[in-house]
Amino acid sequence: MAITFDHVNYMYQPNSPFEAVGLSDVSFTVPSESFTAIIGHTGSGKSTLVQHLNGLLKPTSGTVTVDDFQLTAKTTNKHLKSLHQHVGMVFQFPENQLFDQTVERDIAFGPLNFGFTNEEAMSLAHQAAHDVGLPDELLNRSPFELSGGQMRRVAIAGVLASQPRVLVLDEPTAGLDPRGRAEMMAMFAKLKADQQLTVILVTHQMDDVADYADQALVMAHSNLIKAGTPAEIFANPEWVKAQQLALPTAANFAQHLVTRGFEFDSLPLTAEQLAIQLRGQLPKEGR
Amino acid sequence: MLEQLTLGRYIPGHSWLHRLDPRAKLVLACYFIVIAFLTTNWLTYVLMFAFIGGVIFLTGLSFSYFVRGIGPLIWLIVFTAILQLLFTPGGHIYWHWGILMITSTGIQTSTAVFLRFLLIITMATVLTLTTAPLAIADGVEALLRPLRVIHFPVAQTALMLSVALRFVPTLLDEAQTIMNAQRARGVEFNNGGLIKRLRAIVPLLIPLFVGAIGRADDLATAMESRGYQGATNRTRYRVLKWHNADTIAVVVILVLNVVLVVLRHM
């Protein structure tokens, strides 16, 4: 069980003056229950790629496989509903999708659409609200009265409530303050561990890639230009910069230390790896 | 789906039509829409469709693009025509059931409604495809200027129009994003009966309105902070100029009008 893209091409508005390439010959495989980061500059095709995962877009040619589901240009919309449930999508600025009168009902909206009974939907909604850290007293408030961070949690709960097995996150922390961002990433890591989810994260935060991802896909100009573990992706800092990407903070810091005479066996990507490698190199008596 | 809709979009270009003065294009489009109601027999329809075909050719855009672009609206037109068909009494009655009936007059009027609607929508599409939103607003302002005599707020109206036109593509994109988000939560926009489809609209419209109101608020703040206080006696950066081509276009449509009137009586 896994996610596979096999020579996937996607064309926006073909045969019109607005025709644009969305994806060009993208192939990769992601194992189940792994954490995959998708990085690349704006307009490189990240959002286009992830919208194929639950059939919002269908490949113009090629095949997308998600666990038991197969998606090609010929797949009809009738077969997509169970895929929508299987793959939960958190869009950029997901708070823009809130509409119902209470937080509880908004979260239960997905489960109700996917055929759960009213009781089941409410209990799933409460569970999801709990999972994203929303206090119970907010459940009967209007979603439009909440703070931006709370609204985003409601929207994420609204996706989780349908019990997806794959969770796709398209820049879920954009516009949050650093603390909100850290909390949200920790929340996703916990959700993944508790519910054995496969997580696909689109992000511009290289620290999140280093801290959480098992592997990363690098997109540029609608092409997949590199796939590998974070260590493989960041191994060549010159290449990373050429792709208009950044290094994780720890790796950046380590590079500066190298110019001051420190030596590293491999480029540390996280604060922890950096600390371990520095341990032996620091003078015993700090000045 | 929404991105297929061409009415209200602008495609930058350099065709003869793109370069016409927006005032000329507005007047001509309105004029065409009015005389579309002068059509009676098949000769007049052939004339009008030939004319609009020529206009489409002049836009430099592919014919099939128009056909697909008007596609989403065809249901609206068909719906209107069917209502006409079922509720118009008169002439020979072919079929009836309760208050519904199909009569020879009904067939005539519904055909006319269908064809005229098609002509009008195609012309409106040509206008917006070849005229930048700001140019349309400038053209409207220029044409409304005489109304200042009766204290009609011409500048404000033009500003409202340009803001509205400016946000059409933004709102369409936003609608697409929200539709995607709700489809991912199990809403089916293209499935099920009428009631189910209408109910599917609510989770689309509410976030769209919330977003639009928020945007309007931001825009108002931005305008005030840049010193906007009602558009009194502003000079303009883009000055409209009437060319020979504009005069020719006016002559062409007048000729069309005359030929149309002649054909009517044949």
Ligand SMILES: Nc1ncnc2c1ncn2[C@@H]1O[C@H](COP(=O)(O)OP(=O)(O)O)[C@@H](O)[C@H]1O
């Ligand atoms: N609805 C659309 N119509 C036409 N082109 C689009 C549309 N959405 C995205 N694109 C184009 O597809 C490319 C990839 O966009 P996207 O997947 O949104 O990139 P990213 O998420 O990496 O910023 C861009 O060049 C963009 O202009």
Ligand SMILES: [Mg+2]
């Ligand atoms: Mg994106």
